Amino acid sequence: MPAYQRLEVTEVGDVAVVRFRSRRIVDDVDIQEIGTEMFSLVESDKRMKLLLNFSTVDFLGSAALGKLITLEKKMKAQGGKLKLSNIKPEIYEVFAITKLNRLFDIKEDEADALAAF
Numbered sequence: 001m002p003a004y005q006r007l008e009v010t011e012v013g014d015v016a017v018v019r020f021r022s023r024r025i026v027d028d029v030d031i032q033e034i035g036t037e038m039f040s041l042v043e044s045d046k047r048m049k050l051l052l053n054f055s056t057v058d059f060l061g062s063a064a065l066g067k068l069i070t071l072e073k074k075m076k077a078q079g080g081k082l083k084l085s086n087i088k089p090e091i092y093e094v095f096a097i098t099k100l101n102r103l104f105d106i107k108e109d110e111a112d113a114l115a116a117f
Contacts (some may be wrong), residue, residue, distance in 0.1 A: 006034045009041065015117055016041055017110065019056055026061035035067035037049040039074060048080040049114050055086035065100060072103060081105075085113040 006032045008019040018038070020080055048069075052068075068084075075082040085107045087095065095101040107113035 004037045006030065006066070007041075009028045012114055014046045015051050015114060016045075017051045017053055017114075019033050020057070023056060024059040024061060025057060025064045028063060029090045031061060031067060034064070038071050042071065042078065042080065046078070048078070050058065050075060050080065051083045051085060051110065051117075052057045053086050053110050053113075054084065054088070054091065055090065057111075058088065060091050060094065062094075065094070065098065069100070069103065077089045077117075081117060083107055083113040083116060085110050 004019055008021060008112055010017045020034065022034075025031060025034060033048070038050075038052075041050060050071075054113075072082050083105045086109055087106060092101070092106070095104065095106065105113075106114065
């Protein structure tokens with residue numbers, strides 16, 4: 001498994017669990033690099049099950065939402081599954097306002113998300 005600068009990737013069975021190293025994902029460069037690393041999990045590593053755990057994230061910029069939408073499309077295109085967990089209420093509100101809570105499979109915590117695969 002390659003080393004990632006912006007993501008911490010662990011394995012739980014056949015699920016790649018991704019945690020973010022940044023508390024605030026707002027800077028364009030950070031978002032670009034995070035996107036590249038997430039896409040690499042799908043395209044290069046051929047991950048079929050990804051769980052993004054947002055427990056370390058306090059703030060998520062709108063450009064980051066675009067990366068998540070692209071990741072969801074890439075996962076679906078290869079028949080994979082993407083789940084999100086541990087999203088703080090103030091961040092979840094953004095998902096709800098933009099109706100992205102309907103696009104993504106969001107679980108309250110990592111255990112619920114892992115059980116849902």
